Amino acid sequence: MDKLRFQSFASGSSGNCYYVGTAHTGILIDAGIGVRTIKRNLKAIGLDVSKLMAVFVTHDHADHIRAIGSLGEIHHVPVYATRKTHEGINQSYCVTTKLNGSRHYIEKNETVKVGAFKITAFPVSHDASDSVGYTIEYQGKRFTIATDLGYVGEEARMHLKSANYVVFEANYDEHLLSISDYPADLKRRIRSHTGHLSNTQAGEFLADNYKNHLDYIFLCHLSKENNHPDVAYTTVRSYLESKNIKVGEDVQLITLERHSPTEMIVFE
Numbered sequence: 261m262d263k264l265r266f267q268s269f270a271s272g273s274s275g276n277c278y279y280v281g282t283a284h285t286g287i288l289i290d291a292g293i294g295v296r297t298i299k300r301n302l303k304a305i306g307l308d309v310s311k312l313m314a315v316f317v318t319h320d321h322a323d324h325i326r327a328i329g330s331l332g333e334i335h336h337v338p339v340y341a342t343r344k345t346h347e348g349i350n351q352s353y354c355v356t357t358k359l360n361g362s363r364h365y366i367e368k369n370e371t372v373k374v375g376a377f378k379i380t381a382f383p384v385s386h387d388a389s390d391s392v393g394y395t396i397e398y399q400g401k402r403f404t405i406a407t408d409l410g411y412v413g414e415e416a417r418m419h420l421k422s423a424n425y426v427v428f429e430a431n432y433d434e435h436l437l438s439i440s441d442y443p444a445d446l447k448r449r450i451r452s453h454t455g456h457l458s459n460t461q462a463g464e465f466l467a468d469n470y471k472n473h474l475d476y477i478f479l480c481h482l483s484k485e486n487n488h489p490d491v492a493y494t495t496v497r498s499y500l501e502s503k504n505i506k507v508g509e510d511v512q513l514i515t516l517e518r519h520s521p522t523e524m525i526v527f528e
Contacts, residue, residue, distance in 0.1 A: 271480045272518035288315045295327040317341040319388035320348030329357030344390035384409040387454040410453040430479040431456035432486040463499030479515045489515040
């Protein structure tokens with residue numbers, strides 16, 4: 261069978277979309293960028309939108325669902341989300357094509373089989389209708405994504421600790437947020453338990469919960485105004501190496517681009 265592959269098409273408040281699959285077929289996690297951009301990115305890796313088996317939605321904020329209507333209803337890609345998230349999608353101003361026949365409901369902590377993949381949603385804490393992360397199992401390997409969360413709850417912790425490959429939020433640098441022009445209410449929202457994870461929180465969690473089966477860490481959803489890829493990378497790396505976890509040897513650490521696709525990662 262094909263090896264598992266991962267590519268981030270975009271990661272950040274302007275839009276989020278991730279491909280997880282093989283050389284021939286796969287799924288998207290979120291579709292918060294334009295459908296034409298998604299199709300162009302798929303074409304660049306030798307795929308057509310018809311090769312997508314599903315889109316799994318983490319939550320109903322605009323930067324995660326912008327192309328959901330087009331993918332689901334025009335291109336007939338099944339859209340999986342919790343019932344509350346589906347309700348939020350169809351009420352969202354940014355989804356002009358409302359979901360009908362493409363809508364598939366999932367429950368948190370239940371596993372859905374799509375092709376050769378087993379996908380399990382787990383709850384995360386964020387100020388959306390019903391936010392989840394996902395673990396995708398394939399050929400005995402586990403790929404877990406946890407984005408847009410104010411803190412790491414116990415169920416998310418369990419999924420992240422058992423994963424071989426992790427996409428994990430490092431949204432903001434505390435100092436950069438504190439000196440930014442953001443209103444005080446927005447700063448409180450970002451720092452809250454239903455907001456986002458800082459670089460420090462991400463680094464502490466990853467260092468404290470590292471297991472030697474973890475091969476890749478991808479830092480996602482970096483803030484344009486309150487973070488920088490070098491700052492996020494350096495902060496998280498410092499926490500890992502404080503626990504004698506060698507980046508580049510024990511684990512690979514990669515920050516995901518806001519607007520550009522990453523290189524395709526083929527997991528061994």
